[in-house]
Amino acid sequence: MKNWLRKHPEVRTIRVAAADLNGQPRGKRVPTRFADKVVEDGTRFPLSVLNLDIWGEDIDDSPLIFDSGDADGVLRPTERGFMPMPWLEAPTALLPIWMYREDGRPYDGDPRHALRAIVERFKDLGLTPVVAMEMEFFLIDDSGRDLRIPISPRSGKRRKAAETMSIRALDSFDTFFTDLYDACEEMDIPADTAISEAGLGQFEINLMHCDDALRAADDAWLFKMLVKGLARKHGFAASFMAKPYEDYAGSGLHTHFSLIDKNGNNVFDDGTPQGSKLLHQAIAGCIHAMHDSALIFAPHSNSYDRMVPGAHAPTGICWAYENRTSAIRVPSGSPKARRMEHRVAGGDVNPYLLLTAILGAALIGIEDRLDPPEPITGNAYALDLPQIPDNWEKAISAFENSDIVKRIFSADLVRNFVLTKRQEMFYMNELTPEEQVEIYLDTV
Missing domain, CATH: 3.30.590.10 (Glutamine synthetase/guanido kinase, catalytic domain)
Structure with a gap:
């Protein structure tokens, strides 16, 4: 893992992130000069962080919070190691982590450990x-009151129609999809065929x-982060x-x-x-x-x-x-x-x-x-x-x-x-x- 950062001296910060129960990445931003400590010793945050609601709020009745003093878990890197985050402007690396208890036991509330078991x-x-x-998803213009398909960067037009398996629909967002496949290569996500689907702006x-199976779930989790982040970089959701x-x-x-x-x-x-x-x-x-x-x-x-x-x-x-x-x-x-x-x-x-x-x-x-x-x-x-x-x-x-x-x-x-x-x-x-x-x- 350390070798990856040494081969990428342009990376200035890292993100360490674990998936909570909703699949939301929870973690920290760390300067690169402290990355070796994270790799060797892991990092810490409360067990309750993997059990937040969709707004990122504590669960009111959770025994993980006040009943137990909101105890920390120890988060260690997964076998995935570092990877780039191509949707950010500054060169940044992501280090996926998962949670353990203080005594080294896997934390049962971590969804990745559930799959491992x-x-x-x-x-x-x-x-x-x-x-x-x-992986099905929508490209959306959410800049106004109503959700709409984004304007095509190629045609300058907005087509309000479902276009099942349309080459034209794919070509309308060719720059986005080209960047997406390049980013998947960088992150070692095995993205294969793309099609347009039956929904409005759906692919x-x-x-x-x-x-x-753990790697497959990692790929899906990382792919969702990538698609959402890269779309914002292109000016839509x-x-x-x-x-x-x-x-x-x-x-x-x-x-x-x-x-x-x-x-x-x-x-x-x-x-x-x-x-x-x-x-x-x-x-x-x-x-x-x-x-x-x-x-x-x-x-x-x-x-x-x-x-x-x-x-x-x-x-x-x-x-x-x-x-x-x-x-x-x-x-x-x-x-x-x-x-x-x-x-x-x-x-x-x-x-x-x-x-x-x-x-x-x-x-x-x-x-x-x-x-x-x-x-x-x-x-x-x-x-x-x-x-x-x-x-x-x-x-x-x-x-x-x-x-x-x-x-x-x-x-x-x-x-x-x-x-x-x-x-x-x-x-x-x-x-x-x-x-x-x-x-x-x-x-x-």
Whole structure:
């Protein structure tokens, strides 16, 4: 890590940052001359900092604050190391960190540690998750009272239309996307294909599959920071909020997932289009946990505006082969690439909690040898299916009282997340829809 800074003498300051439960980066600015101390000794801030609400406020009833004296945690660099922050004017480096207790134990309330624990449980079975994530986001002109698509730097025009898979829409913001891909190269984020999507000013960039789930979650977290920061540098906003426009589709964060054994073989592949018994067990676990995990997939008030029938977001709990109306889709193609696509989450999620929920549910399906229901055919919206919770209150209660959630997440994290969401719900109810959009636009 120290060598990276020595190779980049132009860097004058660093940021050390960890993801809180909402996926917000929390940390410090440090002069470069003190960076060696951070690398060697870590840094400190209160455990409660990873349990702030969306406004960055303390949680009123949190036992992490006054009941415990607001004790510090010790934050150490992750294996990711230093990377540039190309959206800032001054040369700056980011050092991702994660939280430990004073005695060296991982802090259970850190979402990155939650994912680590699930990955280690797979490792005990001789299995490694392989994941890829599809990142949908909006480019937005938020300079006026109403949200609009930005003016194209190329044409000087503002096209108020959804342009699904339009080359023209991509070319309209070619300078932004060129800078974005260059920045992904600098930060070693594996950005692949870009397309324009069905929403107003909406785009999607796929992150390549990775056999390190922690790194995949890092990539998604860093990508969200990069896109939002770089858009501001170009004079407009970018947002991963689930549904900024009432009349257009919202943003999802679809996750593709397979498992490999110690020899690198895909254990979801049995040479047939149907996939292996392990694939079906993993699907069964995800189906079993989907209702109670909805708070992870839809963590904000605005999340539930996206999850309505016919809006390109699943509402029924089901799975299918090659069917984008289902919550879990098994794509067609070569058996060697057999995988599931989990389609429930919005773009506003915390990537660490998202992968923990999906991989943890799949693991339970494998451990308990569960069988899934029959795959559906046709339009899932038209079928009589068990439903994903359709509002915030239902999702919070389901998450809080779930036995299967407790098998995936630590008791501390469940408690902290529920307290956070109940506080947010209380204060969000006091805001107008426009005020809610304003807070979500820049945060999620």
